[in-house]
Amino acid sequence: MGSDKRTRLIEAANKLIHQQGFNLTTLADIARESEVPLGNVYYYFKTKEEIGSALIEHRANFYRGMIESWNRLPDPKQRLAALIEMVSGERETLAQSGCPIGSLCQELHKDGGPLADKSASLMAAMLSWAEQQFRLLGKEKESPDLALHVVSVLQGASLLTHTFRQPDLIARETVRLKKWIDSL
Template sequence: MGAGETRAQIVDVADWLFYERGFEATSFADIARDVGLSRGNFYYHFKTKDEILGAVIALRKAKTKAMLAAWEERAASPAESIRSFVHILLMNRAKIMAHGCPVGTLCAELAKLDHAARVEANGLLDVFRAWLRRQFERLGRESDADTLALHLLMRSQGVATLATAFRDEAFIRREVADMEAWLAAQIPASSTLEAHRPD
């Protein structure tokens, strides 16, 4: 395995451990053990845990942007794109009930630690916010697109937090249905951009 592949594997493993256990509770030794590297070989790739954190945030940002672009490309309408965002709560419900939202939990932990990377991590939420704002603009809600984007982002984060606390799948399904009903109410009556909602 080349140096680039090893580095990518370290970042992938760290990404999962930071999500599953938290950044602060994950040690260099934990990551090295799961990757199967000696400490000496590990330090060749990363000197500090903060360097790994920066790489994890960059990886999550790249994956998020790719996911959002794919949703938008596949969707027949802006509302369908937004539904893909809402449905991520259902798609990832097992992980969310076990560990929370990977973006929200990391941002909250780094804020609590007053970590220097907290602003960079918050950029993950900004990626979602900007994408949702664009979808609402495309839907014909230019004047309040950012307000609607923040509302939906806030609600999805709240659902993820409570889903982790209660571990109640029925709750997630009810909230997703409510968010879909809310979304339908935001579509301008004159809009011709909305396609029929898929079953």
């Protein structure tokens, strides 16, 4: 029962922080969304930073699972295309709330500190995975720059999609990115 409440709190934090940001989301908001009494929240998370840390772990686990599923694809180009397609498939959500990783990293890094450092691991994992795919394509020396390009394009297009609330922006850019991957 206790882990159920903790899970509900993390899932509520994930939703609310993605929608309204870390700084604007309160523990009371999270308690209300999870239907856990506010007093009980402190049993699981003493501070907002603790729930922020748990949220980063939650997102890391989610993306690890995605990477595991992509890694089952037989070809690195297909794996990279799966990443791009996942982002494209989230275009409506991106238009409303931005990228769950990029937005969180950007907000937390304005204040700095341990949560900012921990959130950077989310972006680092994506870069590292993409770099590995380019290495498997035989792009040894270029791999870090190619990975940076893919992640930068996805993040930039996500930001513009959110800024202008136009899902077609990410759709257009991901089509172009997939064609580029196919040409390698």
